[in-house]
């Protein structure tokens with residue numbers, strides 16, 4: 001089914017004699033971004049400098065996935081002292097935002113208000129994250145690590161079929177912003193294959209960040225243009241939003257699954273908690289001894305319960321109390337398991353309830369291990385393809401539409417069909433709940449850096465990858481796995497058309513599961529694995545995308 005998007009993926013293995021230095025590896029969703037990271041490693045940078053280069057390069061060459069006008073989470077492991085930290089560069093609600101800002105007078109959600117145009121944009125976190133990475137963890141100045149991205153913005157990059165698909169999907173919204181249309185469309189239409197997208201204003205913006213750090217973005221001439229342009233078109237940004245934006249260093253969520261260490265992201269992402277909650281429930285089932293059907297049944301039932309809790313409890317812990325310790329405890333998992341029946345689906349509406357479309361989704365991920373063993377797993381987003389589709393004039397900065405990740409109204413699904421409760425309601429300055437799940441996995445013999453885009457399905461894709469890693473699968477086999485997903489509501493197993501046989505579908509239906517085949521949005525996983533026992537590094541980029549995994553001897 002993915003014939004049309006199979007273009008190329010690269011899997012490489014490099015092993016090395018024990019006396020030599022360890023190889024490095026980078027996997028990202030675009031070959032130019034992987035090359036940017038490699039260039040910076042070759043120039044003497046470490047994984048954190050490479051993360052700066054890859055983040056900025058992706059912002060240029062994958063404008064539909066992430067960007068300087070967006071946010072993300074960077075999970076770091078420093079080899080020298082085993083220090084691990086999550087950099088929270090998530091967007092925040094502007095201080096002028098309020099709980100019901102996307103509701104009409106009758107209290108109904110205004111269609112598309114949180115998806116298109118400047119009112120849908122949170123305050124960007126990527127510029128602050130670039131400075132934070134370079135200043136606190138990198139070896140090189142931003143002026144060096146940002147060079148590849150500045151070059152790509154000036155010289156341009158060629159449109160590929162993925163770009164075309166995303167631009168087609170968002171064409172009408174892109175046409176509404178003349179600054180966006182001028183760069184991302186050609187004469188108001190989706191550009192032809194090979195058309196070169198040049199972004200001179202973005203090159204200038206990146207140069208300001210290279211020269212002045214985050215101040216180049218959040219202060220002075222560029223900040224004025226961003227705020228003025230956004231508000232003139234209906235936005236609600238202020239200089240106070242920019243002055244008070246900071247990166248928050250958070251303690252990662254840690255868990256353990258049958259001897260495998262899991263390190264993932266904390267709120268405002270739901271990823272780490274949901275992943276550990278699912279794996280804690282699964283740990284009691286001898287999955288490898290069970291039939292395929294039984295395995296899928298238990299995996300789906302544990303997904304269902306974790307996504308119910310996501311809807312009820314999760315939000316920005318700086319604003320709401322989230323029972324993190326309870327949700328990731330083994331005792332709680334045991335309690336959840338008591339309602340799982342071996343041969344029968346549990347209808348979601350029989351679980352204690354959060355009362356109460358499908359389309360393209362975007363976001364991006366990259367994974368890095370450097371020659372010293374430093375690691376970065378980073379998932380970055382501007383939310384929907386091409387974010388809000390709005391560029392404040394003269395800035396080159398495509399704004400996110402991450403405000404849609406808040407719960408606009410309890411029980412009303414967002415663009416990913418996710419429902420939320422009070423914990424994820426809009427508040428000024430609050431960070432919207434995310435599903436982004438950059439993760440480290442470590443068994444006795446191997447360690448992995450893994451993550452993917454995919455909206456609400458990110459967590460379950462990383463889960464299936466983690467289970468396959470635990471069973472010893474290779475990086476390429478893991479990123480290429482056929483996928484399935486359950487998110488509590490809607491009460492269906494969504495699956496990739498090649499994930500199940502007809503017989504499996506019939507059997508699972510007879511157990512009370514509703515199944516729906518879905519063609520798209522099955523992610524673009526990027527993974528690197530270091531095999532400690534064999535001293536072998538591998539990097540793999542998802543068959544569904546156009547990315548590149550590279551091992552650097």
Ligand code: GLY
Pocket residue numbers: 363381382383384402405433434435436455456
């Ligand atoms: N915007 C997708 C996410 O953060 O989960």
